[in-house]
Amino acid sequence: MFTLYGDKVSGNCLKVKWVADHLGLAYRWVDVDVVAGEAKSPDYLARFPMGQVPALELADGRRLAQSNAMMLYLAAGTTLVPAEPFAHAQMLQWLFWEQYSHEPAIAVRRFQKFYLGKPDEAIDPALMTKGRAALDLMEGHLSGHDWFVGDGLTCADVALVAYTRVAHEGGFDLVEWPAVRGWVGRVEQALAIR
Ligand SMILES: N[C@@H](CCC(=O)N[C@@H](CS)C(=O)NCC(=O)O)C(=O)O
Numbered sequence: 250m251f252t253l254y255g256d257k258v259s260g261n262c263l264k265v266k267w268v269a270d271h272l273g274l275a276y277r278w279v280d281v282d283v284v285a286g287e288a289k290s291p292d293y294l295a296r297f298p299m300g301q302v303p304a305l306e307l308a309d310g311r312r313l314a315q316s317n318a319m320m321l322y323l324a325a326g327t328t329l330v331p332a333e334p335f336a337h338a339q340m341l342q343w344l345f346w347e348q349y350s351h352e353p354a355i356a357v358r359r360f361q362k363f364y365l366g367k368p369d370e371a372i373d374p375a376l377m378t379k380g381r382a383a384l385d386l387m388e389g390h391l392s393g394h395d396w397f398v399g400d401g402l403t404c405a406d407v408a409l410v411a412y413t414r415v416a417h418e419g420g421f422d423l424v425e426w427p428a429v430r431g432w433v434g435r436v437e438q439a440l441a442i443r
Pocket residue numbers: 259260261262283288289300301302303314315316317348
């Protein structure tokens with residue numbers, strides 16, 4: 250049994266929760282209200298100095314931050330983490346890309362538009378440009394593949410679907426990216442989150 254600290258409005262937190270649920274792992278969920286600043290409380294920072302959710306605490310007290318590291322840890326030895334070295338590296342390729350080129354545009358624009366209620370003109374236009382470029386790249390890959398790596402669901406799909414499935418809340422209408430939309434449906438079905 251382990252403990253997951255998270256906020257269910259956060260795709261980064263849901264990634265880890267979905268993996269745990271998909272694998273049937275037993276865990277305790279602790280709500281942390283990010284907007285209310287709970288991830289910056291002295292008590293939380295003492296345990297998780299990165300001051301963010303999600304966070305993971307094992308029964309023996311070891312702690313881990315960063316959604317993708319947590320997913321990989323929980324899913325180690327399953328088909329969600331390809332064992333073959335090149336496929337494994339491809340999965341990591343998408344995970345690193347997601348954190349640098351996808352999430353910082355699509356998730357951040359969604360947060361500003363949907364949760365902070367900012368009007369479009371008050372949001373940095375670079376977020377739209379970068380988010381659209383990320384969706385274009387995904388569309389290119391998914392036009393020839395059903396999944397990001399190999400023939401089935403991996404952590405790469407879980408990471409990338411978290412904010413892609415709610416991209417419309419950030420002003421990205423997936424009608425423009427039909428292969429991405431089809432893939433979102435496949436991943437949601439595989440994770441039983443629809
Ligand atoms: N790279 C981190 C990003 C985590 C992250 O941005 N968490 C947000 C919620 S989605 C958070 O805790 N924000 C509060 C803050 O940074 O103060 C991960 O993948 O876990």
